Each structure stands twice: as C-alpha cells, then as structure tokens.
Amino acid sequence: MYTRKILHAVLLSCCGAFSAAAFAQVGQTPTPQQELERSTRELDLARRELEKAAQELGRLSAEAAGPHTAELTNRFVRNFGGFLGRSFLGLVIEDTELGAHVTAVTPNGPAESAGVLVEDTIVAIDGVDLTGQPPSATQKLRNRMRAVEPGKTVNLRVLRGGDYRDIAVAMPTDGGEWFSFEMPQWETPRFEFHGDSSSWSSVFSRSQPWSDFEFVALTPALGEYFGTGKGLLVVRVPEDEALGFRDGDVILDIGGREPQSPEHALRILSSFAPGESLRVSIMRKQARQTLEVKIPDEDAADSA
Amino acid sequence: MRRGLQALPELDPPPGVWERSLAAADAPRPGPRRVWAAIGAAAAVTSVAIGYLATQPEHPVMPSSTVIVAEAANRPRVPFVALLEESAALEQLLAGMPRRPVMAGSTAATIAGLEDRIAFVDGQLAYAASFDVPQRQREALWTERVDLMNALVHVRYASAQQFVVER
Numbered sequence: 001m002y003t004r005k006i007l008h009a010v011l012l013s014c015c016g017a018f019s020a021a022a023f024a025q026v027g028q029t030p031t032p033q034q035e036l037e038r039s040t041r042e043l044d045l046a047r048r049e050l051e052k053a054a055q056e057l058g059r060l061s062a063e064a065a066g067p068h069t070a071e072l073t074n075r076f077v078r079n080f081g082g083f084l085g086r087s088f089l090g091l092v093i094e095d096t097e098l099g100a101h102v103t104a105v106t107p108n109g110p111a112e113s114a115g116v117l118v119e120d121t122i123v124a125i126d127g128v129d130l131t132g133q134p135p136s137a138t139q140k141l142r143n144r145m146r147a148v149e150p151g152k153t154v155n156l157r158v159l160r161g162g163d164y165r166d167i168a169v170a171m172p173t174d175g176g177e178w179f180s181f182e183m184p185q186w187e188t189p190r191f192e193f194h195g196d197s198s199s200w201s202s203v204f205s206r207s208q209p210w211s212d213f214e215f216v217a218l219t220p221a222l223g224e225y226f227g228t229g230k231g232l233l234v235v236r237v238p239e240d241e242a243l244g245f246r247d248g249d250v251i252l253d254i255g256g257r258e259p260q261s262p263e264h265a266l267r268i269l270s271s272f273a274p275g276e277s278l279r280v281s282i283m284r285k286q287a288r289q290t291l292e293v294k295i296p297d298e299d300a301a302d303s304a
Numbered sequence: 305m306r307r308g309l310q311a312l313p314e315l316d317p318p319p320g321v322w323e324r325s326l327a328a329a330d331a332p333r334p335g336p337r338r339v340w341a342a343i344g345a346a347a348a349v350t351s352v353a354i355g356y357l358a359t360q361p362e363h364p365v366m367p368s369s370t371v372i373v374a375e376a377a378n379r380p381r382v383p384f385v386a387l388l389e390e391s392a393a394l395e396q397l398l399a400g401m402p403r404r405p406v407m408a409g410s411t412a413a414t415i416a417g418l419e420d421r422i423a424f425v426d427g428q429l430a431y432a433a434s435f436d437v438p439q440r441q442r443e444a445l446w447t448e449r450v451d452l453m454n455a456l457v458h459v460r461y462a463s464a465q466q467f468v469v470e471r
Contacts, residue, residue: 047462053455057452061451069441072428073428091426104395104449108419138433203416204417264416266416270413
C-alpha cells in the first residue's frame with residue numbers, strides 16, 4: 001500500500017522545483033546562452049517529473065479506491081453503459097428543497113464549458129420545473145437528459161446567490177469530444193477493476209510518440225498565415241520525429257475527427273493502438289495534404 | 305528576493321476569467337473551511353516558490369520518481385463534508401488559473417488522462433447519488449476525486465508558470 005500523502009508531497013515539491021526553475025529564468029540578469037539552455041532543460045525536467053508524479057498519483061488513487069468501489073464501478077459500467085452515445089452534463093448533483101444542488105462540476109465537461117459552477121442549484125431544465133411534486137429534482141433532471149441527443153443543447157435555469165440565470169449547455173456531438181468517444185473498446189470496459197489499475201487511462205500509456213511535440217490551437221487571426229481558419233498548429237516536432245510531421249504543420253483532422261485543443265488531440269491519438277495506421281489531414285505551406293501515420297509499436301516507442 | 309519578485313512579468317488574464325470572477329462573486333460565499341483550504345493550497349505552492357527565491361542561486365532539488373513508490377502507509381480518513389469542500393475549493397482554484405496556449409504532448413496527455421478519470425469518477429458519483437450506495441463507497445470516490453483534482457491543479461499550475469516564463 002502506497003501513501004498518497006507522500007505523493008502529494010512529491011507533487012508539491014515537483015511544483016516547487018518547477019517554480020524554482022521558472023524563477024531562475026525570469027530573475028536572472030542576461031547570461032550566456034549555455035546558462036539559458038541549462039535553465040530550460042531544468043524547467044523541462046521539472047515539468048516531466050511533475051507530470052510523472054501526477055500520473056502516478058492518479059493511478060494509485062484509483063488503486064486505493066478500487067477495493068471500496070469495484071462493485072459500484074462494475075455496476076455503473078454494466079447498467080449505465082458508460083458514456084458512449086449518451087448526453088452528459090458533467091455534474092454531480094444532490095436533491096435539496098430548492099432543486100438539484102451542484103456538488104461537483106467535471107473539468108472540461110459540457111456544464112463547465114457553459115459556465116455552471118459548483119454550489120449552483122438547478123431549478124429547471126428545458127422549461128421543466130425540477131421542484132414540487134415527485135419524483136425528485138435529480139430524478140426529473142436525469143429523465144430529461146435521457147431524451148437529449150448528442151449535439152443538442154439543453155437550457156438550465158440555475159439559482160446562484162439568490163438570482164436566477166439561464167445557461168445553455170451544448171452536448172458534445174457523437175458522445176463527445178470530451179470523454180466518451182475515447183473508449184473504442186468500451187464493450188470490455190478498461191475501467192473495470194480487477195485489482196490492477198495500470199491500464200486505467202490509455203491516454204497516458206499511448207501518448208509516448210507525441211510527448212515531445214508542441215501544439216497550439218489555431219486562432220482565426222493566426223490561421224490566416226497558414227491558410228486555414230481552424231486546426232491544431234504543430235509548433236515543434238522532436239528532432240528524431242519519424243511520423244512525418246514538420247514544424248508549422250496544421251492538423252485539420254485525425255482519422256476524421258477534428259482536434260479542438262492539444263488535450264483533445266492527445267485523446268484522439270491515444271485511441272489508436274500501437275501498430276495501427278491512421279490518416280491525418282494537415283495544412284503544410286498553405287496546401288492541404290494527407291499523412292499516412294503508423295503508430296509505433298510499444299517496443300519501438302520504449303526504445304525511442 | 306525582492307528583485308526576483310519585481311522581475312516577474314505581468315500576466316494578462318486568460319479569456320473569460322473576469323466573467324468567471326464576476327460569476328463567482330455573485331455566487332454564495334463559501335464557508336470558512338473552503339476559503340482556508342483554497343488559501344492553504346495557494347499558500348503552500350507560493351511558499352515553495354518564495355522559499356526557493358530565498359535560497360538562490362542553488363539549483364532546485366529534483367524529487368526522485370522512486371520516492372513515489374517507496375513509502376507505505378494509509379491515508380487517514382477525511383470527513384465526508386471536508387472532502388466535498390476540498391473538491392469545490394480545488395475547482396475554484398482551477399477556474400482562476402491562466403491557460404497556456406502552447407502545450408507539450410506529454411502535458412496534454414497528462415491533463416486529458418486526469419480529466420477523463422475525473423469524468424469517470426463523477427459519473428460514478430452521479431450514479432451513486434441516485435441509488436442507495438453505502439457511504440464508504442461514496443467517500444472513496446470523493447477521496448479519489450480530490451486526489452485527481454489536486455494533481456490536475458498542480459499540472460495546470462506548472463503549465464501556467466511556463467507561460468509566464470515564455471512571455
């Protein structure tokens with residue numbers, strides 16, 4: 001059994017080291033190029049250590065919760081069918097007299113993107129009052145959500161600080177650019193707990209080929225220089241890049257799916273298994289091209 | 305140390321942060337425990353950074369990844385209400401953090417993986433709320449959520465720091 005306290009300490013010390021490297025750069029007077037490169041390397045190393053610790057904490061946290069929640073997890077997956085093809089707000093709610101009280105908002109979920117905050121109370125959805133006669137507010141909300149198709153918008157009326165406000169929440173298309181579509185093998189849920197949580201997130205384990213890339217989501221103004229109004233700009237590729245990308249490429253779609261952010265791109269890319277091939281549409285020097293990309297085998301990625 | 309702090313570049317607010325701040329100002333005031341949790345987390349990170357400035361020019365000590373798997377102990381059981389408050393405080397910290405437009409693939413993967421797992425835990429919590437699930441199971445899920453949110457806040461914080469340096 002590992003201690004998460006230690007992990008939290010490691011996270012904090014990593015963050016401190018990261019700050020240290022950052023301050024070392026901004027605080028110093030002009031120095032030789034070698035000094036700047038050394039600081040940059042330290043900064044990069046600190047970031048990698050922090051990310052490694054964060055991933056480890058996530059894995060161990062799932063492992064620690066597993067014995068208590070394994071049965072619930074399996075029941076959730078079996079009865080709920082996961083998130084695939086369903087619309088989700090990305091909220092944890094509980095019943096109160098005033099409506100469905102929000103106790104947690106999923107980061108980067110549809111509700112968070114629309115502006116729903118923890119401590120809000122949802123009093124109506126699409127004009128349906130959640131208060132009053134049974135069933136409960138949370139049950140009424142769930143009943144309504146079952147009828148909402150991906151890609152549609154739901155309108156919430158929330159009570160915040162004594163005032164009512166209306167919030168339109170757009171459901172991700174096709175089950176989600178958010179979460180669900182990243183589970184191509186949902187029939188055998190990878191979250192099912194069998195005492196080994198090492199595979200709880202393929203986005204960690206399959207991201208190796210893309211780790212040293214640097215991305216930025218294209219803005220319309222920036223896009224004018226690249227001949228496209230949207231896409232994901234590849235700012236930097238690693239020196240040993242063998243997948244066919246170059247600095248300045250703009251990724252338009254990956255296997256038919258348009259990446260909205262670097263995180264989204266990694267979700268899509270990580271949904272392809274080692275050895276699989278995919279087509280990536282890019283803009284290179286303002287001309288559209290298609291790259292045939294083969295995901296490296298795990299052995300090759302490890303040795304890289 | 306003063307010179308180091310003065311040398312920090314100005315940081316423009318990220319898009320939408322003022323709207324979120326106004327919304328937060330309209331929201332019910334959090335309880336004192338939540339405020340202290342948020343202040344504590346921010347102070348802890350800040351104190352580490354300032355502590356480093358005070359010890360310049362020594363190089364930062366990199367924690368060994370082996371430390372991660374070297375200790376054995378149990379986390380003490382945290383009261384249920386405290387878990388909810390800590391989770392909410394971390395959400396508020398995360399909402400106020402600047403976002404860096406340029407991102408390394410490894411950072412993007414870490415954030416995506418943590419967000420996916422939080423989404424899955426939230427799905428279970430929503431499911432648990434609608435069925436009669438034992439309190440111990442819910443506590444375990446909330447504990448996991450707090451751990452994951454904490455990790456996400458740290459990674460976002462580091463990413464924002466890099467943003468400051470580059471500007």
